[in-house]
Amino acid sequence: MSSSGEAPAVDGRRPGAAPPAIAPAEAPAAPAASNGKKRSIGVVVLLVLGGAGTLYYLHGRGFEETDDAQIDGNITSLGPRVTGTVTATHVVENQTVAVGDVLVEIDPADLAVAVVQAKAAVAQAEAQLQAEDPSVSITQTSNTAAVAGASSELASASAGLSGSHSDVDQLTARLAQAEGNARLAQIERKRGEDLWSAQAIPRADLDRRITVAETAAAEVQATRQALASARQKVAQLQAQLGATKSHLTEVRKNAPREVETRRASVLYRQANLDLAKAQLEQAELNLGYAKVRAPIVGVVAKKAVSVGDHVAPGQQLIAIAGTDVLWVTANFRETQLEQMRPDQPVDIHVDALALDLSGKVESLGGTTGSRLSVLPPENASGNYVKVVQRIPVRIRIDPGQAGIDRLRPGMSVEPKVRIRP
Numbered sequence: 046m047s048s049s050g051e052a053p054a055v056d057g058r059r060p061g062a063a064p065p066a067i068a069p070a071e072a073p074a075a076p077a078a079s080n081g082k083k084r085s086i087g088v089v090v091l092l093v094l095g096g097a098g099t100l101y102y103l104h105g106r107g108f109e110e111t112d113d114a115q116i117d118g119n120i121t122s123l124g125p126r127v128t129g130t131v132t133a134t135h136v137v138e139n140q141t142v143a144v145g146d147v148l149v150e151i152d153p154a155d156l157a158v159a160v161v162q163a164k165a166a167v168a169q170a171e172a173q174l175q176a177e178d179p180s181v182s183i184t185q186t187s188n189t190a191a192v193a194g195a196s197s198e199l200a201s202a203s204a205g206l207s208g209s210h211s212d213v214d215q216l217t218a219r220l221a222q223a224e225g226n227a228r229l230a231q232i233e234r235k236r237g238e239d240l241w242s243a244q245a246i247p248r249a250d251l252d253r254r255i256t257v258a259e260t261a262a263a264e265v266q267a268t269r270q271a272l273a274s275a276r277q278k279v280a281q282l283q284a285q286l287g288a289t290k291s292h293l294t295e296v297r298k299n300a301p302r303e304v305e306t307r308r309a310s311v312l313y314r315q316a317n318l319d320l321a322k323a324q325l326e327q328a329e330l331n332l333g334y335a336k337v338r339a340p341i342v343g344v345v346a347k348k349a350v351s352v353g354d355h356v357a358p359g360q361q362l363i364a365i366a367g368t369d370v371l372w373v374t375a376n377f378r379e380t381q382l383e384q385m386r387p388d389q390p391v392d393i394h395v396d397a398l399a400l401d402l403s404g405k406v407e408s409l410g411g412t413t414g415s416r417l418s419v420l421p422p423e424n425a426s427g428n429y430v431k432v433v434q435r436i437p438v439r440i441r442i443d444p445g446q447a448g449i450d451r452l453r454p455g456m457s458v459e460p461k462v463r464i465r466p
Contacts, residue, residue, distance in 0.1 A: 107465040109385060113435065114375035116395075118454035119367035121341055125151060125356045126334040136363070138348050142339040148363055149350055153335040160332055163325035170318035177307075177314045195293035203286060209279040216272035223265040230258035343367040344453070366454050373404065373440035375460045376414060378433050384464040385409065391440050394459040400448045406462060410437035438462075 129151035136148050237254035240246040347364040356362065373393060377385070385406060393402040413434040415422055440460055442449065 107463060108461050109377060109381040109464055110459060110461040111375055111377050111381070112457075112459050113377075114373055114440075114458050114460050116371055116452050116454050116456040116458060117374045117439075118343075118371045119341065120346065120454065121343070121365045121367065122361050123148065123337055123340070123363045123365065124358065124360050125149075125337060125362065126358055127151060127156060127331050128357045129153075129155065129335065129355070131350055131352055131354045131356060134348070134350060134352060136345050136348065138345050140345045141343070141368075142345060142365060143342055144339060146339045147336050148339055148345075149337040151335040151337070151356065153332055156328070156332040156335055159328040160325070163321065163328040166321040167318070167325050170314065170321040174311070174314040174318050177311050191296045192293070195289065195296050199286070199289040199293050205282050205285075209275060209282050212275040213272065213279055216268060216275050220265065220268040220272055223261065223268045227258070227261035227265045230254070230261035234258035337362065339365060341365060341367045342369040368450070368452070371442055371449075371452050371454065372407065373442060373458055373460055375438045375440055375458075376435040377438050378435055379413070380433060382409065382436060382438075385438065385462060386464075390463045392461040392463075393440070393442065394461075395448075395452065396457045396459070398448060398451055398456075400451075402442055402446050402449065404440045404442045404460075407439045407441040410439070412436075 131149055132152050133150040134148070135146070135150075136142060142148065234254045234257070237246060237251045241248065241251040343365040345363060346366040348362075350356065350362040373391075387406050387408055389406045391404045391406060393404055394400070395402065413436050415434060440462075442452075
């Protein structure tokens with residue numbers, strides 16, 4: 046009890062004293078509610094981020110992309126096909142050209158002279174062929190006539206020989222008969238001489254018998270000479286027949302050869318004509334080559350020729366970057382190709398033009414880029430370090446899109462291939 050007589054305070058505080066500090070356990074309820082709200086917001090944010098990440102992951106699984114890609118096209122290096130001096134150039138670098146446009150002109154004077162010479166050679170070859178061509182038919186006709194003449198001579202000689210043999214046979218028979226008559230006449234003469242000696246016959250009968258004997262002897266002699274002549278004629282006709290047979294054999298054997306020789310000569314003239322015509326065609330082509338024309342649609346990327354330059358085949362004059370056929374070469378990592386197939390759609394972003402195009406996967410490369418390098422790696426030598434390789438993928442750009450005419454080979458692009466629908 047206090048000395049002042051005042052009743053003590055229930056909580057032990059003196060009247061008028063400041064209230065004591067509030068203990069932490071007895072803090073107000075408002076801060077606790079604020080912390081709970083923050084935790085709820087954090088949970089919601091985490092759920093949103095997790096969902097967004099999941100969606101991004103799932104979306105990303107359907108695509109494969111790379112920034113190692115560029116526009117590709119055909120670059121044609123043009124050179125002269127004939128030797129000469131450049132008289133005119135009609136293009137400058139970065140100029141657009143179409144198929145057939147004249148780019149460079151070469152002095153055609155020498156080439157025109159070559160055309161005239163080739164035409165003269167063709168005319169000469171044609172004249173030679175026309176002069177030689179009838180000789181085949183002429184030779185055939187001559188050979189036919191020669192064979193016919195030799196055959197006729199052979200038949201005539203055979204007939205003459207046969208007739209001579211008949212003459213020989215007849216003369217042989219006549220000789221035998223004449224000899225028989227001569228012997229009989231000699232016998233009669235001998236008998237007459239004996240009878241004349243015996244005065245048995247008159248002198249006239251003896252003279253007659255002597256005359257008959259001498260006539261018979263003369264006939265025998267004449268028949269023998271005729272037979273010898275006939276036999277000689279037979280021998281002569283036999284020799285003539287042999288010569289005629291040889292001549293006929295020679296004509297028949299040589300006639301085809303002569304015809305073939307003439308035909309070969311005609312073929313030779315024909316070959317000369319064909320050669321002359323080919324040389325004329327080549328000369329005309331060379332004259333046309335005096336104008337170097339653009340073989341493709343594109344842009345002149347490099348010009349390395351001026352008026353007055355002496356050019357020759359194999360020398361590069363102009364390089365044209367084709368713009369009518371373009372594609373994308375994208376070097377994907379080998380780990381990105383598992384689900385990649387031809388005809389899959391591709392979104393293509395062109396860096397230089399801020400342009401988005403569409404296309405399709407056309408084909409996958411046949412080897413990695415490193416294998417096509419100047420010094421391909423040899424993994425079997427030294428220490429091996431595994432490196433993820435890249436394989437070129439050819440992407441076809443869909444035609445008819447806006448801005449596609451502004452594409453140039455070498456531009457960097459970023460393709461994105463949809464590997465899952």
